[in-house]
Amino acid sequence: MQFCDECGSMMHADGEQMxxxxxxxxxxxxxALSEAYVSTTTQDEGDVIETSEDANFEGKPTDDDVRCDDCGNTTxxxxxxxxxxxxxxxxxxxxxTECGYRWREYN
Incomplete structure (x- = not known):
């Protein structure tokens, strides 16, 4: 991300200019700096957090301090x-991890 030296707002790419x-x-x-940026045209699916219904959560971190409202499992x-x-x-x-029930938590 690059910010404007004049007003501090975020800049965007337009051809060879920011x-x-x-x-x-x-x-x-x-x-030299543009190689460090990740643009939406070069992102792969590994850069995206999956939150859709068919997302594969297996292998993600686990939390043992939660309780599933559907089956009562605590992981x-x-x-x-x-x-x-x-x-x-x-x-x-x-x-x-037991029944696949999905929910969200706002902190």
């Missing part, structure tokens, strides 16, 4: 995703 979304200030892309796989603004805590998505 352009400010607010004030329009632009600077040439720095090829679940989980993933964490920032669903609100940056100043809010992230949301944890759980999947029961």
């Amino acid at each position: 352009v400010c979304a607010d004030c329009g200030h632009s600077v040439p892309k720095d090829d 679940a796989w989980y993933t964490i995703k920032q669903t609100g603004s940056a100043d809010e805590p992230p949301t944890r998505f759980f999947k029961c």
